[in-house]
Amino acid sequence: MSQITPVFKREFLGYFRSPVAYVFLIVFLVASVGLAFFIGGFFRNNQASLESFFVFHPWLYLLLVPAAAMRLWAEEKRGGTLELLFTLPLTTTQAVLAKFFAAWLFLVLGLLLTLPMAFTVGWLGDPDWGVIVSGYLGSALLAGACLAVCSLISALTKNQVIAFVLGVIALLVLLFLGWSVFNQLLSGFLSVGAVDFIANLGVIPHFEAIAKGIIDARSLAYFGSLIALALALNVAALDR
Amino acid sequence: MIEVKGLVKTYGNKRAVDGVSFKVNPGDILGFLGPNGAGKSTTMKMITGFIRPDAGSATVAGIDVTRDPVAVKAKIGYLPESAPAYGEMTVLEFLRFIAEIRGFRAKSARDERVERAIARTHLEPVRRQTIETLSKGYKQRVGFAQALLHEPPCLVLDEPTDGLDPNQKNEVRSLIKTMAKDRAVILSTHILEEVDAICTRIILISQGKVVVDETPEAFRARKPGARLDEIFRSLTKGDA
């Protein structure tokens, strides 16, 4: 456990050693707020909720998470620092966890920068704060799951561009599985049970449940196991 | 201290290392010689636990690298070929990170280690410079500082004087000599005079196999009066 801290710290602060971090955080803020205002009709809805804000998060993460995660392992491989890291006294699991949590904290930081949205809603109306907190929790879990998948992919290549593209493709699959439009398409030739099963493999139904304030054990277990599985494969990919 | 038995590593259909065995005791400075591609770096990567051997074993202080890699890594200071380091960090930040992961968590202990390493490798003028902006020789010194920071019982140095100016070469050689008093040192080099100057033993490998394992005096005595590179050439004729 104690070996995780230095790597975590190095990794998290590492984001701020280059301007990329600030660009990323600004894009995160502008894109998430912009989508809610211009496409989600944040004000037009006349509702004191962040529903039209959170609904876009899966699509936001589709591009932003691979961008934040592509360097995680690919950069270490390309730069030769992987040899340095893996001859220091820590296990592969510790290294994977340290990097994952550092990147997750970075994404959550981006998410927290949108808190003024919540305060605006609170100032204009009388929102259900429980649902808003739950929405942030859901979005953080969604970001974590996407990140774990992209971290695994970054460990498979030394090319950051490839890591980004494959990350987007993998997330696209995870999104499509549970996207209502895609599920409606499927229900044309599959039974309700089968469609339901497929939808629940995707991230969106679980995210939307939590974002609506329904924190059920199934959704939490879904995100927990997706993260655990991706990270276990991440360790295996590096240990080979 | 370091014992290597029948190490084998195959890449595709090429045997990079083909049954290498040797032993290094405290006080020994083992000079690893061989033409480009002979398998020196690959052998070192297996001793330091970066890559897993296909066959054979490497033990450090009686611990098998594949059994307990973390314990072995804690006992080794390793300078990988071309001294990889995190370029966006400053020298000071980087060495502090290494110190923390090497177990010097208290600020005073950490800073004391870092300062000693900086002084020993003459990094004073560049301590606040980012590593990516350093000249090759300074980068090499950072790698050396990182390897000796925790004063490990074993040092594995892959071309430690590569890129250093003549003064620094001498400095590093005498530093290695002092450190070797109660330590086991393995270093690889292409400078034959270096071996003559500091090594207590020579191992020459060619095409993955050990062809010579003897003292520098015995090596010299193979062809009295001849230059070292002539002896080297006659022993490595098989290599392209």
Ligand SMILES: Nc1ncnc2c1ncn2[C@@H]1O[C@H](COP(=O)(O)OP(=O)(O)OP(=O)(O)O)[C@@H](O)[C@H]1O
């Ligand atoms: N990752 C790899 N994939 C394929 N082949 C490799 C890999 N690493 C090393 N090799 C091959 O293994 C052989 C030994 O390489 P190694 O780096 O150990 O040589 P070396 O003795 O350190 O040479 P040099 O003096 O040039 O540093 C070479 O033929 C090299 O091409």
Ligand SMILES: [Mg+2]
């Ligand atoms: Mg080499």
